Amino acid sequence: MSAAWAAVVLVGLGTAALKGAGPLFFGGRTPGERLNRLLEALAPALLAALVATSTAADGGRLALDARSAGVAAAALLLAFRAPAIAAIAAAAAVAALVRAAA
Amino acid sequence: MSDADPSDAVLAGARAAAPIALVVAVFGASFGVLAPAAGFSPAAALVMSATTFAGSAQFAAVSVLAEGGSLAAAVAAALLLNARYGPIGLSAAPALRGGPARRFFAAQLLVDESWAIAAGPSGRIAPRRLLGAGGALYLGWVAGTAAGLAAGTAVASPAALGLDAAFPALFLGLLAPLLRSPAGRRAAAAGAVIGLALTPVAPPGVPIIAAALGAFAGAARS
Secondary structure (H helix, E strand, O other): OOHHHHHHHHHHHHHHHHHHHHHHHHOOOOOOHHHHHHHHHHHHHHHHHHHHHHHHEEOOEEOOOHHHHHHHHHHHHHHOOOOHHHHHHHHHHHHHHHHHHO | OOOOOHHHHHHHHHHHHHHHHHHHHHHHHHHHHHHHHOOOOHHHHHHHHHHOOOHHHHHHHHHHHHOOOOHHHHHHHHHHHHHHHHHHHHHHHHHOOOOHHHHHHHHOOOOHHHHHHHEOOOOOEOHHHHHHHHHHHHHHHHHHHHHHHHHOOOOOOOOOOOHHHHHHHHHHHHHHHHHHOHHHHHHHHHHHHHHHHHOOOOOOOHHHHHHHHHHHHHHHHO
16 A cells, blocks of 8 residues: 555544544433533634634744734724625635735 | 524535635645655545545655655554544544444544534534534545545646645634633633644644643633
C-alpha cells in the first residue's frame, strides 16, 4: 500500500473515531445541568478561537493580512446587523481586493 | 429550530449552508488539484474527501507527504487538526438519537461549519438541521474534489478570490448572537486569547483544542 493510501485509511479512521466517539458513547442522553453548562461554553469558545486564529495568524505566526481586512469588513457589517451572507461576501471581496492591490 | 416539521428543518439547514457549500466546493477543487501532485491517485484523493470530510486535515496530510515527510508525521498533523472534533462530537451527542451505528454515522456530518450552523444559541445541536447543513457541505466538498481532479489545474485560486476570509466571516456571524450573555462573552474571550497565545508556540490544531478544553475548565469552575 502506498503512503498516500495508508494516509487515506489512517486519517479517515482517526477522524471518524474523533467525530463519532462522543455520540457513540454518550448519544441520546439528556445531559445533566453541569455537563450542559460545559457544552454551552464550547460554542462561543471554539468559534472565537477559530475566528481569532484564522484572522490574525498565518501558519504558526501572528500576522495581519488581506484575510484580516476581509474579516474586519465582515465584523463591521455584522455590527450593523447586515445578514450573514452579505458579511461573508464582503469578507471575500475585501480580502481579494487587498490581495490584488498588494 | 424545532423538530416538529423534520423535512423543513433539513431544508433550512441545507439552505443556511448553501453559500458556504459553494466556497467549500472551491476548496475541494483545490484539494483535487493538489493531491495528485503529492502522489495521491485520483481514487485515493476522492476516497479521502468522501471518508475524512475535513478540509484542513486533508490539506495537512497531503502537504506533509508532498514535502517528503513520513506517513506518521502526515497522520499526526491531520489528526491533531481534527482533535477538536472530540469536544464537538461530545457537544452533539445529546441531540443525536437512535442506535449506536446511526449516531456514529450522523456524527460524520460534523464539520466546523455544519456544527456551527446546526447549533442554536444554546449551543444545542438540531439534528435535522445538521443533516441538511452537513449534507450540503459534504456534496460541495466531494463534488469540488472531483471537479479539481477532472480539471487537473486550478480553475480559480481560493486565495485570489478571497475565499479564505469566508470561513472566519461565517463563524463570526454565528458567534455574534452568543455574545449577548455574559457567560458567552467570557467563553469567547477565553477561546480567542488561548487560541492566539498558543498559535506561535504549539503545532497547528493544538491552539483550537486548548481553547475548547479551556472553556470546559472555565465553565466547570463557575
